[in-house]
Amino acid sequence: MEETNKQVPVTVLTGFLGAGKTTLLNRILTEQHGKKYAVIVNEFGEQGIDNDLVVDADEEVFEMNNGCICCTVRGDLIRILSGLMKRADKLDAIIVETTGLADPAPVAQTFFVDQDVADRTKLDAIVTVADAVHLSTQLTDHHEAEEQIAFADVVLLNKIDLVDESGLEVVKERIKKINPFAKIINTTKCGVSLNEILNLDAFSLKRVLDVEPDFLTSDHDHEHDDDVTSLSFVSDTPLDMEKFQDWFSKLLQTKGQDILRTKGILDFTGESDRYVFQGVHMLMDASPMGKWPEGKERSSRLVFIGRNLESMNLKEGFENCKSA
Amino acid sequence: MKADTSQFPELDKTKFEQRGTDFKLGIPVTNAVTVGNSIAVGFGDGTVRIFTSGESSEPIKAHKGIVLCMSKDGDNILTGGDDGRFLNISLDGKISEIGNFGTRWVDHVAANNGSLVCSSGNIVYLWSPNHKEPKLFEHNSTIGGIAFDTKGRRLAVSRYGGVTLWKKDYSNKWNSSELNWKGSHNKVIFSPDGKYLVTSMQENQLHFWRLKDKIDSAMSGYGAKIKSFAFVDDSKYLATSGAKEAVCWPFDGDGPVGREPICLPYVGNKLVTFVEPFPNENAILTGLSDGSVFLSEIEKASNTIIIRSFTEFEVSAIAVTKDCSHLLIGDMGGNILWTSIWDEEKK
Numbered sequence: 299m300e301e302t303n304k305q306v307p308v309t310v311l312t313g314f315l316g317a318g319k320t321t322l323l324n325r326i327l328t329e330q331h332g333k334k335y336a337v338i339v340n341e342f343g344e345q346g347i348d349n350d351l352v353v354d355a356d357e358e359v360f361e362m363n364n365g366c367i368c369c370t371v372r373g374d375l376i377r378i379l380s381g382l383m384k385r386a387d388k389l390d391a392i393i394v395e396t397t398g399l400a401d402p403a404p405v406a407q408t409f410f411v412d413q414d415v416a417d418r419t420k421l422d423a424i425v426t427v428a429d430a431v432h433l434s435t436q437l438t439d440h441h442e443a444e445e446q447i448a449f450a451d452v453v454l455l456n457k458i459d460l461v462d463e464s465g466l467e468v469v470k471e472r473i474k475k476i477n478p479f480a481k482i483i484n485t486t487k488c489g490v491s492l493n494e495i496l497n498l499d500a501f502s503l504k505r506v507l508d509v510e511p512d513f514l515t516s517d518h519d520h521e522h523d524d525d526v527t528s529l530s531f532v533s534d535t536p537l538d539m540e541k542f543q544d545w546f547s548k549l550l551q552t553k554g555q556d557i558l559r560t561k562g563i564l565d566f567t568g569e570s571d572r573y574v575f576q577g578v579h580m581l582m583d584a585s586p587m588g589k590w591p592e593g594k595e596r597s598s599r600l601v602f603i604g605r606n607l608e609s610m611n612l613k614e615g616f617e618n619c620k621s622a
Numbered sequence: 623m624k625a626d627t628s629q630f631p632e633l634d635k636t637k638f639e640q641r642g643t644d645f646k647l648g649i650p651v652t653n654a655v656t657v658g659n660s661i662a663v664g665f666g667d668g669t670v671r672i673f674t675s676g677e678s679s680e681p682i683k684a685h686k687g688i689v690l691c692m693s694k695d696g697d698n699i700l701t702g703g704d705d706g707r708f709l710n711i712s713l714d715g716k717i718s719e720i721g722n723f724g725t726r727w728v729d730h731v732a733a734n735n736g737s738l739v740c741s742s743g744n745i746v747y748l749w750s751p752n753h754k755e756p757k758l759f760e761h762n763s764t765i766g767g768i769a770f771d772t773k774g775r776r777l778a779v780s781r782y783g784g785v786t787l788w789k790k791d792y793s794n795k796w797n798s799s800e801l802n803w804k805g806s807h808n809k810v811i812f813s814p815d816g817k818y819l820v821t822s823m824q825e826n827q828l829h830f831w832r833l834k835d836k837i838d839s840a841m842s843g844y845g846a847k848i849k850s851f852a853f854v855d856d857s858k859y860l861a862t863s864g865a866k867e868a869v870c871w872p873f874d875g876d877g878p879v880g881r882e883p884i885c886l887p888y889v890g891n892k893l894v895t896f897v898e899p900f901p902n903e904n905a906i907l908t909g910l911s912d913g914s915v916f917l918s919e920i921e922k923a924s925n926t927i928i929i930r931s932f933t934e935f936e937v938s939a940i941a942v943t944k945d946c947s948h949l950l951i952g953d954m955g956g957n958i959l960w961t962s963i964w965d966e967e968k969k
Contacts, residue, residue: 354725386667
């Protein structure tokens with residue numbers, strides 16, 4: 299895994315306007331950490347950011363001609379990341395700030411699609427700054443807000459001093475319903491230790507092994523059909539590799555637009571290795587991840603975050619993959 | 623501690639490496655451009671060095687971070703950097719600022735007959751000779767590349783969705799027309815005979831337009847993005863990187879449609895990352911991802927010689943002096959080979 303060491307981690311910072319992204323950026327840059335960070339900002343930045351290594355970008359979303367119908371990438375990121383990799387001094391991390399109304403998918407997909415970007419950098423984590431006061435309204439009014447929560451590895455729930463305890467619980471429940479895996483950190487003025495948001499390696503396949511869905515009992519009622527929700531499945535019966543590949547690739551091909559993120563650890567009949575994957579819409583990273591730990595039960599776990607999940611017969615599809 | 627090893631040339635060194643000078647600078651080489659019998663090199667620390675036979679090359683501090691792009695304007699060098707500056711540098715190292723765009727990078731520069739052009743974001747800035755203020759040409763997306771034709775009357779600007787072709791009419795007014803093809807277009811060049819326009823794309827393919835009738839077509843089948851391509855021997859072939867062979871498309875006659883490219887293989891099965899035409903010959907210098915560089919005759923692949931052995935770093939620049947006496951090779955690991963091409967004794 300020598301290659302991994304050479305890849306500069308990229309943290310994507312999302313969140314609605316006014317949530318506190320710029321406050322967080324300025325904290326990251328002014329804290330005495332002795333690290334060299336480049337920051338890619340968009341032109342609608344809320345206030346000035348003071349750093350040597352600020353790069354202005356336009357959020358340019360490009361369609362790829364790779365046959366993947368929902369595959370869009372951030373063209374400006376490809377250009378800027380490729381440029382930054384020519385620097386003489388090595389960067390410790392790169393932080394990409396997105397505009398309040400940005401969909402995080404094209405940013406994440408850029409790291410799957412562009413070989414140069416994938417060779418030299420890696421998507422570290424998506425950190426979403428959310429305003430504890432306004433998030434509920436924003437989630438109702440803007441699908442972008444839902445997507446930013448759905449894609450998040452960390453949700454920084456900011457301005458908690460401005461809501462009461464029950465209000466805070468309501469917001470947290472709402473976040474968990476969309477994305478049960480995001481780590482929620484309560485803050486005021488984005489006061490968070492940097493090691494909780496940088497260098498998390500959240501997109502590595504190794505981290506998928508930590509997935510422990512604990513929301514199987516949750517009911518799936520929700521107000522609108524296009525709400526983002528999550529579903530997870532566990533099976534102690536080994537899966538048939540061919541059946542699974544068949545079902546899953548068809549599923550992503552036909553429903554990939556509605557499936558925002560997937561993660562899974564799979565136990566295939568006749569295979570001694572654990573298979574791990576994670577995906578963004580139709581794009582996926584997958585690999586065997588070593589042997590199952592001795593003395594531990596083997597089981598398959600599969601998680602979906604997306605829209606209209608209930609219409610996809612996911613449970614039935616997954617059940618059909620079990621080895622007879 | 624220094625030991626004199628010159629009397630024990632390592633056996634695996636090529637004759638060019640033995641004859642030339644090896645600089646291990648450790649700073650990624652981003653660009654190289656021929657200016658007469660000198661070669662200017664841009665680096666990933668914002669410096670430029672000028673290599674001239676018999677002279678030492680001192681670093682010129684041009685940009686703050688990275689020299690993103692380079693071109694030449696007569697006897698001067700043009701550079702664009704991540705500090706948002708568009709600079710003119712003379713061969714004796716004098717720097718003058720042509721434009722400054724702050725936190726916006728200067729991604730591409732070009733010049734023709736005293737007209738200077740750079741792009742920053744989605745705007746092309748053109749300084750006509752003796753004009754202090756630039757003309758602005760706005761486009762629908764960030765610009766992937768710019769190129770003048772040989773005469774300087776046409777300026778091609780590649781972008782998302784195709785190329786915008788600016789033409790100067792005889793009252794010196796610039797008018798644009800669009801050449802559209804879905805996808806994101808990066809580097810763009812004219813064929814030296816002015817008949818074709820070629821772009822490399824975000825996908826692993828090239829696209830070309832025949833300008834007289836706007837016929838266009840893709841050149842695909844590559845395993846990687848095509849970062850380097852150039853016309854060879856006037857406009858007879860288009861040599862391209864992006865595969866494990868140097869792929870050379872025929873552009874004589876009616877062009878490449880329906881014809882097979884010539885593929886030049888190299889030992890080691892590595893990706894070709896840089897191609898540079900050898901002046902006035904039907905031959906190319908090919909740089910690979912492991913740092914090795916070869917000189918090949920396109921129509922006679924058996925006439926291939928090794929110029930530099932591997933360094934483990936991808937070749938990112940090759941240039942030959944105008945008089946064909948010297949060549950320079952640079953890579954992403956900051957290694958530079960500067961060597962005479964011909965054996966001094968045979969001269």
